[in-house]
Amino acid sequence: MTRNPARPMSPHLTIWKWGPHMLVSILHRVTGVGLATLGAGLFTWWLAAAASGPDAYAGFSAWLGWLTGTGYEADRDAWGWLKYVFGLAIGVGLTWAFFQHTLSGLRHFVMDIGAGYELRANKLWAVATVIGALLLTALFWAWIVMGRAG
């Protein structure tokens, strides 16, 4: 694409004061890309492993264990801790991305029918998707941890 540098440019992202709607907009993209790559890859692998038999599924489960923080016992060296935290970050990140993309996607449905553009309502629901996603992620992992304990 060619651009005439003499022409004035429209104001870009950097000059606006950040608001929750901008955050939710970019989060929807980022989480969407994360789910479409890492999430879809993991999902495909899960199904392929289930279809290939117990051995392949054990290989997948070991990786999933890394993402859920299981399969590592108490005596971790520095490398073990790094691996543990990194895996858990991806696992928690993916579930958060799932909830955030779902909630901001539902918000998109409302806005697509032309509702929720009033400043206050728009801000309220933008903030609600962020808090809701964090809450659902916390609940999900609390449930996983409880299930493991129980």
Added chain:
Amino acid sequence: MSAVSADEGDPGPGKTMATPLARVRGTGSAQAGAAHWWHERVSALAVFLLFVWFVVSLARLPALDQATIAEWLASPLAAAPMLLLVFTTFWHLQMGLIVVIEDYVHDEGGRQFWATMVKFAAILCGTLAAVSVLKIAVSGGAA
């Protein structure tokens, strides 16, 4: 269909200096621009409903080992929505990725290249996932 009305002066072929391509570009949209936007929404709704089913179903399973998953997907009542979930999810995600590519890849060649790569990858992974579901469904869960 033409966005240019006669009195705005489209002189027709042979009476203009514009190339045929420039004439086509000047005619406006092909009335198909909303399809991608609409498909993104329709697939989003389908993916949402199917994922509610998926998450609830997984939560209701007694375990998530291979035997339990295979036994669950051996039932047509699980395999059918699962196949739909695979199809709609990959349909939806390749559309979303292509929108991102269209926004951030500025040269036309690169845009076409990455959009095609995304489509290939989505079809490859989606087919792999679908064949896996079908294999379990048809073989009755015996690996």
